[in-house]
Amino acid sequence: MGFKDYVLVRPDVLDPGYDDKLAPEIDEVVLGTAPIIYSDPVEFFKRTYPTQSIRIILEEIANVLREGSGRKIYPLVSLFGGGKTHTLLTIYHALRNPDKVSLIDPGLGEKYRGLERVDVILVNGKTDSLAPSPVTPLETGGPCIRTLWGYVAYKLGQYDVVREFDEKLQAPGRDVLRRILSNRRVVVLVDEIGEYIKRISASRMLGKYEYIDQVVLFIDYLAEAIESTNNILLITFPIEAEANRIKSIQEGYESIARTLREIFIRIFRVAGNVYAPVTGSEELYSVLRKRLFEKIDLDKAS
Numbered sequence: 001m002g003f004k005d006y007v008l009v010r011p012d013v014l015d016p017g018y019d020d021k022l023a024p025e026i027d028e029v030v031l032g033t034a035p036i037i038y039s040d041p042v043e044f045f046k047r048t049y050p051t052q053s054i055r056i057i058l059e060e061i062a063n064v065l066r067e068g069s070g071r072k073i074y075p076l077v078s079l080f081g082g083g084k085t086h087t088l089l090t091i092y093h094a095l096r097n098p099d100k101v102s103l104i105d106p107g108l109g110e111k112y113r114g115l116e117r118v119d120v121i122l123v124n125g126k127t128d129s130l131a132p133s134p135v136t137p138l139e140t141g142g143p144c145i146r147t148l149w150g151y152v153a154y155k156l157g158q159y160d161v162v163r164e165f166d167e168k169l170q171a172p173g174r175d176v177l178r179r180i181l182s183n184r185r186v187v188v189l190v191d192e193i194g195e196y197i198k199r200i201s202a203s204r205m206l207g208k209y210e211y212i213d214q215v216v217l218f219i220d221y222l223a224e225a226i227e228s229t230n231n232i233l234l235i236t237f238p239i240e241a242e243a244n245r246i247k248s249i250q251e252g253y254e255s256i257a258r259t260l261r262e263i264f265i266r267i268f269r270v271a272g273n274v275y276a277p278v279t280g281s282e283e284l285y286s287v288l289r290k291r292l293f294e295k296i297d298l299d300k301a302s
Contacts, residue, residue: 025038030122041093041103042103045093048086053087053275054087055105057275058091059111061232062108063111065185073270074233075237075268075275076088077274078236084236088189091187098115098116099113117185118185118187119155119156119184121156121188126195126196131192132145133196133199134147134211146166147166149162149222152188158180161180169210172218174224177222177225178228185231186226186229187232188232190219193237193260194250196215197215197260220266223271227270235263237264241264242274
């Protein structure tokens with residue numbers, strides 16, 4: 001008997017139309033351009049193995065949003081291909097579709113049942129419309145948004161609170177950020193911050209390094225403001241780290257290594273911990289098995 005007699009491979013794995021879409025892109029999901037296997041929560045959860053890290057983060061997020069207890073700041077560290085995007089998408093779909101979480105874990109499903117009215121904001125440094133800057137501002141038909149803080153406030157319907165800071169390219173302080181975050185459930189997902197900083201650094205913008213310094217301050221102030229409210233910040237870093245020590249930085253980010261280290265150290269100071277999407281070969285096996293196969297007949301294979 002051959003290999004195919006024991007397993008049922010998912011159709012998309014064998015579909016050449018997915019060759020360029022083997023890995024999900026969370027910005028495409030948010031913007032509505034991703035393939036259905038990533039954009040539809042049911043299809044996505046069918047292919048998702050909940051690693052220990054995903055379980056811990058999802059459980060603590062639910063505790064914070066429901067009861068105000070638990071960790072609120074999550075630095076997610078991973079080099080390319082390490083699972084950070086899949087982790088972000090799992091959190092995004094769980095918060096947007098809490099009634100579907102039971103598909104990946106019935107226990108987590110109970111925690112998310114009825115968890116509604118959560119503002120989920122994605123800041124994605126590769127995409128201008130999800131991370132505007134003075135180089136590529138976001139035209140909304142109303143205000144022209146020039147900064148990350150302007151974007152977060154705009155998504156919360158609070159742009160007027162930070163309008164002056166956005167126009168002056170000056171990071172608002174902790175008290176201002178607490179004001180726009182208070183009395184609501186907010187989860188901010190910051191992805192590709194390294195890519196954002198690289199693009200600013202490579203631009204011809206006057207005062208670009210001063211603006212990058214303000215971005216560092218903003219992330220620091222945002223973490224502190226969220227820590228003092230019942231909200232969540234998850235930020236990804238293209239690094240390997242052990243506690244607050246960076247072991248390696250993903251290739252291609254060497255030119256901004258100093259800025260990445262500064263942001264990471266500031267976030268770690270508030271968070272006190274780091275998270276990796278996948279830990280160990282056993283989890284990697286389970287992740288790949290769930291992603292590639294609809295069914296494996298272990299009785300026949302043994």
